[in-house]
Every structure is written in C-alpha cells, then in structure tokens.
Amino acid sequence: MLKRFFDSALIKFALAGVVNTLADYSVYYFVAYYIFDADGHNIAKGVGAAIGITSAFILNSLWVFRQNFMSEYGLRHTRGRKRMYVATSFGKMFLTYSIGMALNIFSFSVLYQSGRFPEIVCLVAATAVSMVFNFVFTKKLVYSTKISRR
Template identity: 25%
Template sequence: MIKKWLSLIKFALVGVVNTLIDVIIYAVLTKFHLNYLAAQCISYSAGVLNSYLMNRKWTFEQKEKGSKREFFTFIGVNLITLLITTFLLTVFYKRLGISLHISKLLVTGISVGINYLGTKTFVFTKLKEEGQVYED
C-alpha cells in the first residue's frame, strides 16, 4: 500500500516539473503570438518527453530497457490526454470566456488525473510472464 502512495507522490512531483516546462513554454510561445492551440501542442509535448524519461526511471522504477510497446502506449495515453485538454482549453477559453492562462491551469489539473491513470494502468506495468500484467 505504501509503495502505491509513493508512486503517486513521485508521479505528482514529476508532474510539477512537467507542468513547469509546459506552462513556461506555453507562456513564451503565446507571448510571441503563436496560436494558443499550436502552443498547447508544443508545450505539452515538451512536458511529455520529460514525463516519459522521469517517470520511467524514477516513479515506476523500470530497470530494463524500454520497449516499443511501452513507448507507443505512453505516446497514445498522452495523445488522448492532449486531445481532451485541447478540447477543454477551447471550451473554457472560447465558450466560457475564462482567461487563457486560467483555462490552461484548469486543463493542466484535469490532465494530471487522466495521465496518472493511463500511465499506471497501461504503460509502466511489470510483467511476471510474457503477456501477464500484475500490480505491486
């Protein structure tokens, strides 16, 4: 039980770093008048790259070399998260009239939950035997 909480805490700390990367890049890109959706895709992608590297080694303590399945599943989880956050960003900003930066913070918070569940459930799993997944 403690190991699961520790995993969540580590994921949250990595998320803080990812969020800082994401928000800083987003702010810089929008400051230079890049379209907010293009800025979202670029800034989110930078956070995703950091997330993969840090979560693989530190949070989920994967010792073996990463597989193509793991990497592409990770990208898939993050693409789904990106689609959801991009949609919500547009809803909050364009439809509800919430400021762009507050909208960005709201969707970032939502993305944490989606991403943790997807990453823990589908990406960084440990195999007992070929094809069998177990939880710690």
C-alpha cells in the same frame, strides 16, 4: 511518515507533473506570444504538451515507476530486446499522453473560448483533467508489471 508520503507513486507522479507542467507552460507562453504573437493559443498548447510528454516519460521511467520499469527492463537480456522494451514503453506512454493531450487541448479550448475564465485558470483546469487520465492509464498500461515474461 513524511518519507512514506513522498514515496507514494501518486505523489511522485504529481511532483514530476509539476516539472512537466512548468516545461509545458514555458513552451506554451514562448510559442503563443513570441512566435505567433498571441494568436496561436491552441497550437502553442499542443507544442507545450508535446514537450511535457517527453519530460514525463523520462521522469516516470527513472523516478516515479522506476521499480516497475527497471524490473521489466532487466528481464530483457540482449541489448536489442532492451531497446525494444524502451521503445515499446515510450510508444505506450506517447499514446496515453497523446490522448491526455487531446483532452488537455479540448478542455483548454472550451474554457478559453468561453471567455469566462482567465487564461491561467484554463491552463490549470486543462492540466488537471489530463493529469487524472494520464496517471490512471500510465500506471495500468505503461508501467504494469503484469506483462508476460518470455
């Protein structure tokens, strides 16, 4: 039962998200407090989220949606077509996560600038908004197996 729970795509996505979020937050705090000296919160959030996107593509392709990714990858017989598939998949992931990142930054900015919430609450809430968006669109757009097979 526990194995089936951890085999769920949503659970794997959430666990991968923890890793991506730790990368995001670590970069955020480093950029915000060591590079901009606590004045560049929005820029720092964007840089952290961009690192998270790259981490997400790697983890989602190789672990969360591995079966979908590898079955589609295996359909391409030439090296060039395989590279094109990976590049196209990354492009779709980048587009999806860029929109998610915009939602993340917007949510963070609204909450943080309101002054009513601690910084960590703003970070967690912004992450939750983008996580829901990213899961739905990653599953349907990036790793859908309904791609035409040529």
